[in-house]
Amino acid sequence: MAHTVISVKLPPNIDPTKSRLAYGDRELPKLNRELNSSELLTRQRALMSLCDVMHNPEKISEALRVGHAVGRDAFLDHDIIVPLSQLFDDNVYQARRNAHKAIEMCVHMSPGTEGVVDAKLVPVLVAKLLNEEDEIKELILDTLHYCMTIETLSALESGAMESFTKLLSHTSASIRSKAARDVMDLRQPGEVSKMLEKLGVTIR
Numbered sequence: 001m002a003h004t005v006i007s008v009k010l011p012p013n014i015d016p017t018k019s020r021l022a023y024g025d026r027e028l029p030k031l032n033r034e035l036n037s038s039e040l041l042t043r044q045r046a047l048m049s050l051c052d053v054m055h056n057p058e059k060i061s062e063a064l065r066v067g068h069a070v071g072r073d074a075f076l077d078h079d080i081i082v083p084l085s086q087l088f089d090d091n092v093y094q095a096r097r098n099a100h101k102a103i104e105m106c107v108h109m110s111p112g113t114e115g116v117v118d119a120k121l122v123p124v125l126v127a128k129l130l131n132e133e134d135e136i137k138e139l140i141l142d143t144l145h146y147c148m149t150i151e152t153l154s155a156l157e158s159g160a161m162e163s164f165t166k167l168l169s170h171t172s173a174s175i176r177s178k179a180a181r182d183v184m185d186l187r188q189p190g191e192v193s194k195m196l197e198k199l200g201v202t203i204r
Contacts, residue, residue: 035083040092047087047098081106081115088128096132100139107146116143117151123158130163134172141167141178148185161186 034046087099103121106112116122122144129140148155155161160182167179 032080032083035080035087040090040095043087043090044092044095044098047084047095047102081112081119081121085119085121085124088124093133097136097139100136100143104139104143107143110150113146113150117147117154120154122147122151122154122160126155126158126160126163129160130166134175137167137175138178141175141182145178145182145185148182152186156186 031046031049034042037043037046081103084099084102087095090096090099103116107116125140125144125147129137129144132140144155144160164179164183164186167175168183170176170179
């Protein structure tokens with residue numbers, strides 16, 4: 001007599017580190033709810049899935065074929081930017097890293113950049129810059145670079161120039177390079193030049 005054997009293993013196409021995605025236009029609202037979950041594992045899975053949605057061209061193309069707006073632009077439609085930024089303070093490094101990565105990917109396109117600036121996250125990012133781990137420092141520097149292409153005042157007022165110049169002597173060549181680039185993003189006549197003089201920084 002045959003017996004049914006039920007495996008305890010997940011099917012090969014199921015990734016336990018990521019949330020199961022809802023279909024079409026329900027996808028991002030579902031991830032938004034999970035980002036606000038009280039359970040750490042749920043938040044982490046949602047972050048991993050969110051990065052995939054934004055980064056995977058196949059998923060974006062497929063969604064466009066069926067007529068749903070997903071990807072970077074949909075961040076704005078479903079108010080995902082602010083919930084993501086709340087994870088900047090998460091106690092778990094991977095959660096913070098994934099949140100910063102998702103935001104950094106978002107600002108590669110102008111609607112995402114405007115969304116981050118409008119959410120007043122530039123001062124938040126500047127405040128996090130010097131105290132974060134090096135990998136996240138790089139993500140923050142990249143995010144600020146894109147944000148400063150459309151608006152620099154909030155970065156200046158939050159002390160971005162001081163933070164950037166401190167990183168010019170960092171042991172990481174990549175961080176030094178990104179910090180120097182961000183200094184150049186703020187290189188404008190008037191107020192910026194005066195601030196550079198006060199800091200004793202000369203850019204040729």
